[in-house]
Amino acid sequence: MIKSKKLAHLLGTLALILTAGSVQSHGSAEINYVPGSGPVIRYPWKITMSSHDTVEFARHVGAKSADEPAQAEPLKGWTHFTDWVALTLTEPAMLTVEISAQPGLHYTTFNSETNTINDLLARGWLYPASSIYEGIDPITEVGHMYNPKGNFSAAINFLKYTEDIAGEQHISYKVLLKPGEYSIAIAGVNAKHCQPTNTECYDGRQGYRAKFTTQATPIRVP
Template identity: 35%
Template sequence: MKVNSKIMTLISLLSASLSLTSNSVQAATVSFSDPVPEEGLSYEWTVQLDSDDTAEFSYYVGAKSWNEPANPVGLKGWTHTSNWVALELLEPTQLNIQIDRQPGVPTATDIAGDQLYPAFSLYKGWQNSGEEDHQYNTVGNTDWIDEISYLAHAANENLAISVFESLTLPAGLYSLSIGGNPPEDPSIVGFHGYSATLTTAPVPEPATSGLLFMAIGILGIATRRQSEVQK
């Protein structure tokens, strides 16, 4: 069965357009630095991601840095023993966050432990003014962190060695806190290593996707009519 060549040309052009949209030039940058070191949160990492990118890095955090049972409700995180990532998304994207336990991470004087139960929180914005306090809210907003707002978290309630979350986000600035949420075990103390993998995938543009679906629909109608004529 032959299909109208003009319709096939339209399909090809629209498919090529989608392909160009989804294959952005990779431009991930990862820096062990604070974008504004004088004030605000002490960020360990600055990461910039395009819409089709991957960033990987590793370091260490406190065993209970994301959830200290002795801290008051709403302030369970330890600010200074968590790691903070100043994340910038250059395009709207599907952001995948995976934090894994990582043995063998060096510290300034030794090797970090290998008993991390990773957890993380994601916030909108960067905190680049004011002074740090010792505790922060891992599952909501924090009064003294007034330039960022809570979006999501992965608590690792199953006590796994890896946590993962996927979110569709607009372009902009985000803050990611990485820490530990161990079981009630007095032997799990000190600092433990992690590895982080942040990947992005492009979000299809509605207009382009709609045109492709329209062209596919036209192709289906033309195919059915061709079949009816041949009958």
């Protein structure tokens, strides 16, 4: 009998319904995907939300992008293997962030030496993690590593970190926010759940699906 997690992974892989950069939005939300480059925090996702919106999007991150075993604390995260969201919130809101592993997700790469485009399939075994910071920083040269559990750039202020502790390949968290700009990191902690010999799980690009939801709050946000 196939365990439920393996069955879900198999069905998702067979479906092959998503491509990297797939998006959906509801309400007044705006979402754009523009790949970045350079030695700074890259924000491929730029999202604007009010207090009654939903956005969903899918892409891929590095398996160990929030927790590199070979790296010393506190800089355990890989800056450029993490997906960064530049979120602009126009009203006070309760933000709910949900991130799940997504099998069957295609993406393309360009080989400049051969001048060819390659169609690839992201692995579907992500154990997700997410950090949220107040402010955005698209200009500071922060280097290859970052701190997913605290501050590492003077331009953004750490607020919250959540990771998949139970091995469910899913996380969900809520945070009460005032209007403004926020950096949200989407990453993986696969090294805490996978053996190094299991390269399909331990390494490589792992697909994810994210959902952001905002709700109006009668509480004044300080």
